[in-house]
Amino acid sequence: MTRENGDMQEPVVTMPHELYIPQPEKKRYLKSVSSKRDALTGLLNHASFQIELQQSFTLARSKKTPVACLLVDIDYFHAINNRFGYAFGDAILLQVGQILNNKLRRNASIGRFGGEEFAIVWFPGSQKNAIDTAEELRRKIAETKFSDERNSTFITVSIGLAVSDDKTRSANELLSSSQLVLRTAKREGRNRVCYWERDMPARKADPEVSIISELQQKFSNLEREIKAYGAAEVRTLLDDLQIPDAYDNDHAENVAFIAASIADEFGLPEAEIDIIISAALLHDIGKAGIDYKILAKDGPLTPEEFEEIKKHPMLGAEFLNQARFFEKELPLILHHHEKYDGNGYPDGLKGEEIPIGARIIGLAETIDGLLSGSTYREALSIKETIAEIRRCSGTQFDPQLVQLAVQLLENGRIG
Structure with a gap:
């Protein structure tokens, strides 16, 4: 910064009084x-x-x-x-x-x-x-x-x-x-x-309150670091095992990004959005327990094969239940394939019985799947994706979340 006359103003820095610097x-x-x-x-x-x-x-x-x-x-x-x-x-x-x-x-x-x-x-x-x-x-x-x-x-x-x-x-x-x-x-x-x-x-200026708040914040930060480390270790393990579709890094990260964007538009608090991101990154890890041949199949699944695939949310929840620091993510991973009309799995939950984070992840996963395509289905355009999730509004997806997702897609915020 300069003074009005153009001369440089000497920086003002408070030095510890015990320290002498010539x-x-x-x-x-x-x-x-x-x-x-x-x-x-x-x-x-x-x-x-x-x-x-x-x-x-x-x-x-x-x-x-x-x-x-x-x-x-x-x-x-x-x-x-x-x-x-x-x-x-x-x-x-x-x-x-x-x-x-x-x-x-x-x-x-x-x-x-x-x-x-x-x-x-x-x-x-x-x-x-x-x-x-x-x-x-x-x-x-x-x-x-x-x-x-x-x-x-x-x-x-x-x-x-x-x-x-x-x-x-x-x-x-x-x-x-x-x-x-x-x-x-x-x-x-x-x-x-x-x-x-x-x-x-x-x-409040109460020093005890300040100390407690500071400790709570530090524990919260530590919890996030532990979760991030644990998620990274799980992802590395699944990558080393080379299980088809058990953990697709691009898909999981896309789902996390889309889910966070929808949750933000919905107005969820930061702490809850962090849980949704963590759950989204690990939402399909249960596929590590599904038959290799089914996961690697190049084409539509038979009804029997689909019944096997439907087990992956429960398998994922059971797997992560061993890690105590993913307790808040478990319901989201377990229920991300529930449908708004009650025809989903594994428990047939309906409407707001489904945790909001699970509803968001389920919608985000579908959006990424439609936009990315698969070995047996071509990727859809933004316009086609919007039409598809609107078609499933009220049956597969929460109508309010669909409306927010459509706005994000139309504005180019996701997709």
């Missing part, structure tokens, strides 16, 4: 930190952005003008990486950075804050201007088709915005406020802008 070394240190850029996007890295945020806050306070801190988080980025690969994920990060830079580069400092999260600090003039800018960015990203040489898709972002006022005490408070409302945006369904207001319900 002034020349301190200046070289600050210069080296502030010059660092994110290697992929060319934007400021985390440390450099923190310095720019502090500078901007100090300048805003001296000029008695508001400064805004905006955090942009790409929704379901891990599912995108799973479906398309990390190279395409990097291409998306680069393109999102370019969109942010093109919109705000004249009067903002923009950084890659970490992973799939970007941060922006600028002087909007007013909270309304800041909200309008944030909404323009959200809409621009949602309307952009991201692509490289081989892949293309649409994405959405969740945005948390905080604008300083005369009661904002520090740059850290401004950043914490934007982080808080970013979590709110994700919790309320993602693909939205949430902004901090002074009269928002205050969080």
